[in-house]
Amino acid sequence: MNWTAMFDPMFFIPFSTGLLVAAVLPILGMYLRLREEWLAALAFAQLAAAGSLGAAILGLPVLIGGLGVSGIAAAAKAWLVRSGNNGYAILMVAGWGASILMLANAPLADHLGHALFDGQLYFTGLSNLWSMAAFALVAAMLMRWLSGKLLLERMFPDFFRARGLSATRFHLLFDLMVAGGLALATASIGVMAAFALVFIPTMIAYQWGRSWRHSLVIATLVSVVAYVVAFEIALVEDQPFGPVLVLSLVVAASIGWSLKKLSSGSRG
Amino acid sequence: MTLSSHCIELDHLEAGYDRAVVGPLSFALDAGEIVALWGPNGSGKTxxxxAIGGGARVFAGEVRKRPGLRVSHQHQNPLSLRDIPLSGRELLALTSSDAAALPASLQPLLARRLSELSGGQLQLLQVWACLTAPVDVVMLDEPTNNVDAAGVALLQQVIARARDSRGVLLVSHDRRFVEALDARIVEVYRR
Known part of the structure; x- marks a missing residue:
């Protein structure tokens, strides 16, 4: 690892932004998978990309565009569809369709489009870093409060209802937080890399975790290690960051599956 | 919903989802007693x-509750929930249940992941989570499902003990289990 390069502001800011993304997204992913709504990650990432492109075309800040569109979609989904992946599948294809149409009709957005879909982390600036740091702080505080409620609602739905608690309110709050996190992550690392950071580390954690707390640690560790490896490879080999991160996570998933198969084989 | 001097009071309740399927049903539940809803399959016990827990619609009549009443409600969850990487101890913590008081035979389950438990072991932990939560009324729907004979005997003990400090409302198809608990039986008929 070339640590000297990390202290060069040109790399330090993107590296730190991505590190925060890699630490936060798997935590959100654990609760999305708990609710069997992991498709939300791809939906919000696609919508954030569409919002960012729309904002760029209108001459508005792209971060605001991404956050705004994904936030509105989260609120609309919570109002229209109670739970499950159906609502997110519709949002995902809507985001993809809108993005492709904007790219086809507004050549000026082409550069941003490439960054959003390829995941060009090295172009992120201080605004991305501070936004992600603020989000990580708020998410950490909110999840401490929300975690028990989301788990209780999933494991004991009748108990939850009998205590007079409102699942809709907690779901909306969580959905808005996921939408915000995915919008900020997409602006830094791109659509597919953001989705992969939500989906793959949690998949591995669900296989290997001995408890919820243990699984949260596994998901975060897998995510951060895969991120650091991908950052170094992309930097040294001069490759687009997003695909390298996705492939490093796929390698981690393959190792996880292989070890699981070996361990279950040795027990059997 | 209006208030009652009983823990829970049903007054000519007619309840269902799209339409009323049960009732009119009237009974009251107080602290220190066990009431068992009894009737054939599909009679509307659940x-x-x-309807008391807020998961079914009240079409006529009323459910009255004592002011500030805290209720826990358990029914058998799908086994797919076992894929969630939660330990037995974490499951009990969700309802603020007393893990330390768990019978010695179930203590080893606390450290294990839910996917490593049998259906009966998971059911016992879920019932315990609701029984020992800090509530005034415990509602249990078919608590003996998937549970072996030793587990049923254990459930009888802990439910009988729970009666000392709270009201227990029970749905069970196991008549011997209900009679062993000396529960007051309320017959339920489909409309």
Whole structure:
């Protein structure tokens, strides 16, 4: 690892932004998978990309565009569809369709489009870093409060209802937080890399975790290690960051599956 | 919903989802007693319990509760929930249940992941989570499902003990289990 390069502001800011993304997204992913709504990650990432492109075309800040569109979609989904992946599948294809149409009709957005879909982390600036740091702080505080409620609602739905608690309110709050996190992550690392950071580390954690707390640690560790490896490879080999991160996570998933198969084989 | 001097009071309740399927049903539950809803399959026992918990619609009549009443409600969850990487101890912590008081035979389950438990072991932990939560009324829907004979005997003990400090409302198809608990039986008929 070339640590000297990390202290060069040109790399330090993107590296730190991505590190925060890699630490936060798997935590959100654990609760999305708990609710069997992991498709939300791809939906919000696609919508954030569409919002960012729309904002760029209108001459508005792209971060605001991404956050705004994904936030509105989260609120609309919570109002229209109670739970499950159906609502997110519709949002995902809507985001993809809108993005492709904007790219086809507004050549000026082409550069941003490439960054959003390829995941060009090295172009992120201080605004991305501070936004992600603020989000990580708020998410950490909110999840401490929300975690028990989301788990209780999933494991004991009748108990939850009998205590007079409102699942809709907690779901909306969580959905808005996921939408915000995915919008900020997409602006830094791109659509597919953001989705992969939500989906793959949690998949591995669900296989290997001995408890919820243990699984949260596994998901975060897998995510951060895969991120650091991908950052170094992309930097040294001069490759687009997003695909390298996705492939490093796929390698981690393959190792996880292989070890699981070996361990279950040795027990059997 | 209006208030009652009883823990829970049903007054000519007619409840269901799209339409009323159970009732009119009237009974009261107080602290220190066990009431068992009894009737053939499809008679609406679970629907009546859901109406008290807020999961079914009240079409006529009333569910009255004592002011500030805290209720826990358990029914058998799908086994797919076992894929969630939660330990037995974490499951009990969700309802603020007393893990330390768990019978010695179930203590080893606390450290294990839910996917490593049998259906019966998971059911016992879920019932315990609701029984020992800090509530005034416990509602249990078919608590003996998947549970072996030793587990049923254990459930009888802990439910009988729970009666000392709270009211227990029960749905069970196991008549011997209900009679062993000396529960007051309320007959439920489909409309």
């Amino acid at each position: 629907t009546a319990m859901n």
